[in-house]
Amino acid sequence: MTHALTALTMPKFGLAMTEGKLASWAFSPGDTVKEGDEVADIETSKITSGYESPASGILRKQVAQAGETLPVGALLGVVADADVSDADIEAFIASFKADTAEEGGEEAEAANTEPRLIKAGDHNLNVRDVGKGGSAPLLLIHGFGGDLSNWMLNQDVLARSHRVITFDLPGHGASSKDVGDGSVTALADAVSELLKALNISSAHVMGHSLGGGIALALLRDNPGVVASLTLVAPAGLGREVNAPALKDMVEADRTRDMQKALEALVHDKSLVGRKMADNVLKVRRLDGARDALRTIEASCFGNGQQSFDMRPVLDAARVPVTLFWGEEDEILPVTGAKNVPDSVTKHIMPKIGHMPQLEKTAELNRLVEAFLEKSHVTA
Amino acid sequence: MSKKSFRQAINEALRQEMRRDPTVVLMGEDVAGGQGGSSGVKDAWGGVLGVTKGLQTEFGESRVLDTPISEASYIGAAAGAAATGLRPVAELMFVDFVGCCLDQIMNQAAKFRYMFGGKARTPLVIRAMYGAGFNAAAQHSQALYPLFTHIPGLKVVVPSSPYEAKGLLIEAIRDDDPVIFLENKVMYDDEEEVPDEAYTIPFGEANLTREGNDVTIVAIGRMVGMANEAADRLAKQGISCTVLDPRTTSPLDEQTILECVEDTGRLVIVDESSPRCNMACDISALVAEQAFGALKAPIRRVVPPHTPVPFSTPLEKLYMPSAEKIEAAVKSIMMQKTPEVA
Numbered sequence: 001m002t003h004a005l006t007a008l009t010m011p012k013f014g015l016a017m018t019e020g021k022l023a024s025w026a027f028s029p030g031d032t033v034k035e036g037d038e039v040a041d042i043e044t045s046k047i048t049s050g051y052e053s054p055a056s057g058i059l060r061k062q063v064a065q066a067g068e069t070l071p072v073g074a075l076l077g078v079v080a081d082a083d084v085s086d087a088d089i090e091a092f093i094a095s096f097k098a099d100t101a102e103e104g105g106e107e108a109e110a111a112n113t114e115p116r117l118i119k120a121g122d123h124n125l126n127v128r129d130v131g132k133g134g135s136a137p138l139l140l141i142h143g144f145g146g147d148l149s150n151w152m153l154n155q156d157v158l159a160r161s162h163r164v165i166t167f168d169l170p171g172h173g174a175s176s177k178d179v180g181d182g183s184v185t186a187l188a189d190a191v192s193e194l195l196k197a198l199n200i201s202s203a204h205v206m207g208h209s210l211g212g213g214i215a216l217a218l219l220r221d222n223p224g225v226v227a228s229l230t231l232v233a234p235a236g237l238g239r240e241v242n243a244p245a246l247k248d249m250v251e252a253d254r255t256r257d258m259q260k261a262l263e264a265l266v267h268d269k270s271l272v273g274r275k276m277a278d279n280v281l282k283v284r285r286l287d288g289a290r291d292a293l294r295t296i297e298a299s300c301f302g303n304g305q306q307s308f309d310m311r312p313v314l315d316a317a318r319v320p321v322t323l324f325w326g327e328e329d330e331i332l333p334v335t336g337a338k339n340v341p342d343s344v345t346k347h348i349m350p351k352i353g354h355m356p357q358l359e360k361t362a363e364l365n366r367l368v369e370a371f372l373e374k375s376h377v378t379a
Numbered sequence: 380m381s382k383k384s385f386r387q388a389i390n391e392a393l394r395q396e397m398r399r400d401p402t403v404v405l406m407g408e409d410v411a412g413g414q415g416g417s418s419g420v421k422d423a424w425g426g427v428l429g430v431t432k433g434l435q436t437e438f439g440e441s442r443v444l445d446t447p448i449s450e451a452s453y454i455g456a457a458a459g460a461a462a463t464g465l466r467p468v469a470e471l472m473f474v475d476f477v478g479c480c481l482d483q484i485m486n487q488a489a490k491f492r493y494m495f496g497g498k499a500r501t502p503l504v505i506r507a508m509y510g511a512g513f514n515a516a517a518q519h520s521q522a523l524y525p526l527f528t529h530i531p532g533l534k535v536v537v538p539s540s541p542y543e544a545k546g547l548l549i550e551a552i553r554d555d556d557p558v559i560f561l562e563n564k565v566m567y568d569d570e571e572e573v574p575d576e577a578y579t580i581p582f583g584e585a586n587l588t589r590e591g592n593d594v595t596i597v598a599i600g601r602m603v604g605m606a607n608e609a610a611d612r613l614a615k616q617g618i619s620c621t622v623l624d625p626r627t628t629s630p631l632d633e634q635t636i637l638e639c640v641e642d643t644g645r646l647v648i649v650d651e652s653s654p655r656c657n658m659a660c661d662i663s664a665l666v667a668e669q670a671f672g673a674l675k676a677p678i679r680r681v682v683p684p685h686t687p688v689p690f691s692t693p694l695e696k697l698y699m700p701s702a703e704k705i706e707a708a709v710k711s712i713m714m715q716k717t718p719e720v721a
Binding site for chain 1: 546574576577578579580581584586587590614
C-alpha cells in the first residue's frame with residue numbers, strides 16, 4: 001500500500017542522535033524513488049549513513065537542503081504520486097510543520113529506550129531493550145572492542161517487528177570490567193546469565209565477529225535458548241585474524257591513532273570520523289577497560305591466531321542459521337565463510353568490510369527480518 | 380552514566396582516586412572548613428564553593444588537611460610531601476593567591492626532576508579557581524594559566540566541561556610531575572553526562588568540539604562553551620567552524636592546532652587571560668611561524684583589555700570575551716576577499 005503523500009524525515013541512528021546533517025540528496029526533485037532506495041546521506045556525529053525512502057513515488061519536494069543540520073524527525077522532503085497537486089504538497093508541508101511544533105512527547109518516549117545496568121550473575125551489564133513482538137526476542141552480541149552502539153543502525157529498525165536487546169559485553173562499554181579468563185566460553189556464560197536475568201528462555205541470537213563466536217559457544221553450551229543464529233563475520237570459523245589491527249584498537253590512545261585503527265573495520269574508510277574515534281576512546285579510558293580487552297585478546301586471539309574452533313558447533317547446528325560476510329573484511333577474512341553446511345543461508349557482500357551492519361545496513365536489516373520471519377514459520 | 384555538575388565531577392575524581400590510592404591526600408584552606416565553629420559539623424564548607432564537601436568525613440583528618448592561611452607553608456609542604464612519596468592535591472583556592480607561594484611552585488616543585496638529574500618525582504597537583512564573571516573583583520578573578528604555562532617543569536590543565544574535568548583531574552593525580560589544575564569558578568554548576576567509573580584523559584591532546592571547514596577557533600577553559608555557541612550560530616549563517624580545546628596549555632598540542640589551521644586557513648583564538656603574553660599570543664606565534672602559508676586571513680584574538688578585572692557588573696561583562704565577540708571576530712575574517720571566495 002502506498003500513501004499518496006509521504007514525509008521524509010530526519011532518521012534517528014542510535015540513541016545518542018538528536019540531530020543530523022543532510023549531507024547530500026541522492027535524487028533530484030521529480031525523480032522516481034522506490035521504497036528502500038537510499039534517497040539521502042545523513043551525517044551524524046558518529047557516522048554517515050544512507051536514509052531509505054519509506055515509500056515509492058516521486059520525490060516532489062526537497063524541504064531541507066544539503067548541508068543543513070536538523071533535529072531528528074524534522075521534515076527533509078516529500079514523496080508523492082504524480083497526480084498530487086503542488087498545492088496539496090505545500091499544504092502537507094505546512095500541516096506537518098504545525099504538527100511537529102505541537103508534539104512534545106518524543107523525549108519522554110526516548111527515555112524508555114535508554115540503556116540500563118542489569119545484574120547478570122557476577123556481571124553488571126549495560127542493556128538496551130526495545131520493541132515488542134516476534135516469535136522470540138532477538139539478542140544482538142557485538143564484537144571485540146565494540147559496544148551496543150555497533151547496532152545503532154539495526155536495533156531500532158529490527159525492533160519494528162521484534163523485541164530487540166543489545167548489551168555491552170563484560171569488559172566493554174558501560175558494563176563491569178571482570179571478564180574471567182577472557183574466553184568465549186566465559187563470555188557465553190555471561191550471555192546465558194543475562195538471558196536468565198531477563199527471564200528469556202529462548203532467543204534469536206545475532207552475533208558480530210567475536211560476538212558470532214560467543215553466539216556459537218552459547219549454542220554449544222546452552223542449546224535450548226538459541227532459536228536461530230545470525231552470524232555476521234563471526235569468529236571461530238578459521239584461524240586467521242588481523243591481530244595487529246585488534247591490538248591497535250585496544251592500545252591506541254590518541255584520536256588520530258584510534259581513527260586509523262578503526263579504519264580497518266570498514267571498506268569505505270570515510271565512514272570513520274574523528275568523533276567515532278573519540279567515542280571509542282571514551283570507553284577505552286575507563287579504568288579496567290583496556291586490561292579487560294587484553295585478557296580477551298590473549299585468550300581468543302593469542303599468538304596472532306584465533307584460538308577457538310566453532311566449526312563443529314556450526315556443522316552440528318539444528319537451528320536455522322544465516323551468515324553475512326563482507327568480501328573485503330580486513331579483520332576476519334571472508335574465507336571463513338567457505339565450507340559451511342548447505343543449510344546455512346549465506347550472504348557474501350561485495351565491497352564491504354568487517355562491519356556489514358554499518359556499511360550495508362538497509363540490506364542486512366531486510367535480510368535479517370526475512371530470515372527471522374522464515375525461522376518463525378519453520379520453528 | 381548520569382548528569383553531573385563540574386563541581387560533582389571534581390569531587391568524584393578526588394573521591395575515587397583517594398579510595399584507589401591511599402597516598403592521595405588533600406590539603407588547603409577550608410578544604411574541610413568550619414572547624415571550631417558553633418555548627419558542630421566537621422566539614423561545614425568543603426571548600427569555599429563546596430567542591431571538597433564530604434571528603435574529610437569519608438577519609439578523615441589525616442588525609443584531608445585543613446591548613447592555616449599560609450600558602451607558602453602548605454604549598455611548600457605539599458611539594459615536599461610529593462617528593463617524599465605522597466600524592467598531594469593542594470588547593471590554592473583563588474589562583475590569584477599564587478603570589479604568596481610562587482617560589483615553592485616555580486623554583487622548587489617545578490625544578491626537582493631537573494635539578495636532581497631525573498631521580499626525583501613530584502606527583503603534586505595544585506587545584507585553583509580562576510576566571511572573571513563572578514563579581515569577585517580584581518584580586519579574585521584573574522586567569523593566570525599563562526603564568527604557569529611559562530614555567531618549564533609544570534603541566535597546566537584548564538578543563539572545559541564536567542566530563543573533561545573528571546578525566547583530566549584523575550590523569551593529573553596519577554601523573555608523576557607537578558600539575559596545575561585550574562577550574563573556572565563560573566562553571567561549577569554546568570552539567571553534562573559523566574561516567575560513574577574512573578577514567579583518564581591524556582595530557583597534550585586537543586579535543587575538537589566542532590568540526591568545520593572555514594575557521595579554526597582555539598578556545599581555552601570556559602571559552603570553549605562560548606566558542607561552541609558562536610560556531611553553532613555561525614553554522615546557521617553558512618560559516619562552518621572547527622572549535623579546538625587544547626585541554627592543557629602545557630604540554631600544548633601544537634600538531635592538532637597546525638593541522639586544523641592547514642585545513643581551514645583561518646584562525647581565531649579565544650583566551651580570557653590578560654592579553655600581553657597570554658595563550659592567544661603564543662598560539663598566534665606558533666601558527667605565524669609554522670603555518671603562515673595556509674593562512675587566508677589575519678589571525679584574530681578575542682581577549683580582554685589589558686586592565687584589572689572590573690568589579691562593576693556591566694564593566695566586567697564588557698571586559699570578558701563572549702559568543703557575540705567570537706562571532707564578530709569570525710565574520711571579520713570571513714569578509715576578507717580571497718581568490719576562492721567569488
